[in-house]
Amino acid sequence: MSSRLATLAWEIWCRGSRSARLAFGCVAGCALINLIAQNRFSASDFGPGLFNSLFGLLMACSLFLMMGVFNYTEFSSTREWNGFPYRLFTLPLRTWQLVALPMFLGVVSVELLYLAWIKLVWTHDSIVRPEWFAVVLGAYMIFYQAALWSLAGFRIVRLLVLSLGGVSSIAVACLPMFDEVVPSPWFSETRLIAILLFLAFIAFIVAWRTVARQRCGGGLRRHWIKILLERITDALPRRAKDFSSPAAAQFWFEWRRAGLLLPACTSLVLAVIFGPFSWFCRNDPQATVDLLLRILLMPLVLAFCVGKAFVKPELWSTDFALPPFLAVRPLSAGEFVISKLKVATLSVAATWLLIVVFIALWLPLWADDTNLNGLMVKFRMLYPQSWQTIIILYFAGFVVLTWRCLVSGLWIGLCGNRSYYVAASLLQVITVALLLLAAGILSDTIDVEIRDNPVRLISIALSVTGWLLTIAVIVKLWFAVFSWSKITPRCAWQYIFIWLFATLGFVVLGILSRPWADTHRLEHLYVLAAFLIFPFARLGLAPLSLAKNRHQ
């Protein structure tokens, strides 16, 4: 019996070993940073915050990876769903064992991972109530697997249940903290643990029963929902007009496949996180300022994440090769790239429209804008003549940066080589991690220098920044000469003029927004940075990458 269970465990490990290694790799990397820079944390005020953000992000990633490992489902061609692997039903094991083993391994793995984070990384007691979070994580793993197997026939409902389950788990995890504000027996950890364990047991029973039914050839599936959806889709007005050109058809296709994702994610985050949060903090003037900053940064973060998928030839596919369906289209590689750029533009415009609408409703209706008004007064006093222009240009800057996050990786995403793509993504993460590590290691020396020679340190920092920016601008421009000289002149001219116009706008912003007594001559740095914001050099390689991928 044990060998059969071991076979099943080995099967699960083989499927998810790469993700599991990556998850534990995150812990190991962070533990190393913690070990090297641990004693330097207290020396600098900004160090712990910086590292905690990185650790928090990587911890969330590793937990997601672990959830991915125990997403133990397979596509069943007979049932046309992704559910409990049908081929395992032939194993000489009882159904409860088939269900219990992945659940048990899932819980143990997630708890081990969490324990590793607590003991090796969060060694400064940064996480309050670590035991309670361990219970919530374990329970969520059981709910997660129960939902995956029990709702195999309900794709969208399953997706909703999993999302709601995730959000609810976060909310439940926060419940004991309310006990300090509103004392209630329902917020006590003991009672909540009992409830969670009971619910986890129920989830196990439900999963067992449904998998047993599937093993006997049964299983629920609501065909009528699919039929109803198809009827609704048929009844909806469809595009009857022909496309004016193959490029227009490609734009339409790309928008539906990839363009809607960023506005959809933005709407979801606004509705699920920022909307309720802004309401709860409606009487806190400082929260308004903090929240506004986060709302403005949110599209950048989302675009960075969505951009990783957007730059691939097919958004939802894990295959980097250009699908034959697209490869045979009567379009040049340049036109493909242009349609992607146009879709990205529309996507970013829709995203920022949502943000503007949300802010326009939130600030006048339910926000306490006392502190925000105070900041505005100071801002208007600093730039009395140009404050409106600066605000407009800053807004345009945020929009362009969002667009940049979405499209800047096109040249690598379209080349069809997974290794390049993974290496480029890892390089970004490693660069940030190394910079943080260096900051942690050198924090003592930096603090001593700041205390003893502030002028010298500022002078060196500004000089180094200035020269790095200068080199970056020169490299960018000459790389652009190389990449754009291989593109059709008509497309190249259009883009070069767009780049010139946008860069001019950023240069104006750099000059206008410098401090009024610019002792450190920051204006120079702002102007240099302005040349780097709008994507130019690497984007010129995207059509070449796609052409190479198309003919592989």
Next chain:
Amino acid sequence: MKKFLITLATLVSGLAIFLGLDPGHYAFKYIDVGGHQVRMYIAGHGGPAVVFEAGGSPADGGPLEAWERVQPAVSRFTTTVAYDRAGIGLSAPGPKPRDARQVARELHAALQNARVAPPYILVGHSFGGPLIRVFAGIYPKEVGGMVLIDPTQEEFIYWNQARETNRVERQDEEWKDMKASLDEAHESQVPKGIPIVLITAMGPAVIPSFVTEQQKEDMKFYRSFWLKFHNEWLEKVPDGQHIITENSGHMVPFYEPELIVRVSRQMIEKKSANPQ
């Protein structure tokens, strides 16, 4: 197109190197004032030299860039000197206490070491007003005139402190230096026979919409006493001229630089016509 790209890359690379080199940085001089250096920007030719003293406390005031709208215009007709007091902007910190006499001694040493010959027309904004008065008291023979731009008047500060009965006296070093500097300015003698212009800012011309009615009333109240103390001080000065401007608020060098340029020019012309 390739030619255009190469031209563009060459031009922008040239601009980037120009900005990276920061040519403006080399325009400054670092002058030794007895163990530490102060940053100085000297421009223009001829005399008498106009010396600018920025506002703010002696230890934490504005940098020489505060005069960026005034100095270039004045430099067209005479030598001008703007500098960062020790510990401000890009100047190294100096010895303590940072009172007006210490600041005056350092400025004097800096002018001598930079070979800027007297007489000097001293232009001081806000707290720079009391600072240049102390300088004029210590080195009366080297001062050819003074322009006080909306200066901090010690009597106003004393009056304001007396009004606040529940006030808790600040104990920090910066406040002690400021108080000492105001007392030193009060004791300083104004050199006889030199022209003095005092500009009182009663603006701004357009009050921004975000200023409430209460704030406007408060401003009016304080401004009336600000003007009163300026008037009272100027009555004691024989060659004093009072200019009241309603076109700008306290930051006159920023909002109304042309007024300072005009006054400086008149003072230089007067000094040239009557060297004694």
